[in-house]
Amino acid sequence: MAFDSLTLVSAAALFAASVGAWAQAAPFKAASRLYLRFAAVLLSALAAAALLHLADVAVLFLLPLASVSLALSACARFAQPLRSFAATLALVAALASGLAAMLSGQWILALVPVAASSLVVIAASVNGMALVPALAGVALLAAGLATAQQGARAGTLLFLAAGLLGLSRRQLLRSTSKAWRGAAVP
Secondary structure, eight states: OOOOHHHHHHHHHHHHHHHHHHHHTTTSOHHHHHHHHHHHHHHHHHHHHHHTTOHHHHHHHHHHHHHHHHHHHHHHHHSOOOOHHHHHHHHHHHHHHHHHHHHHOOTHHHHHHHHHHHHHHHHHHHHTTOHHHHHHHHHHHHHHHHHHHHOSSHHHHHHHHHHHHHHHSOOSOOOSOHHHHOSSOO
16 A cells, blocks of 8 residues: 555544544443543554554454444443443454454455444434434444445545544434433433
8 A cells, every 4th residue: 555645634534533532522421431432542543553554454453343332332322321241242243353354354254343333323323313423323334335445545534533523422402302302312
């Protein structure tokens, strides 16, 4: 991979989005905040790997873990948080999938948890009547598909930055009626 300025700018954008998501997650409940911050750390490591020309290999390992972590955060924020056993099982499955994809070089093994996680993010966001996090789930799916098409290039990094920022933003408008907003929306 030839190093170009677009990769540098998109890696910087992903790193800045990771730092911003870390800061914006402060008012969230612990169940949502911890998973969001874990995903931010993983994606900042991907941004650093892009600068070292290691992103094509690192994305196979980091993207499934980060996407499952974002899905767990969205579930905790907009729907019902998963129990610790189920959350641990999901993270271990993503870790195994990422390791298998990295060791075998088959990107499809890493794309399956990303696609499933993006659908969970969209479903949880629609449940909480939040449009921007639902669009963040679409950006997460687009990042997975861009990874399959071109590897960890600028498109993938920018889609990940958009997804991370979309999930870390607070809802601006909320209904005062529990019937419209649900009991779990912060």
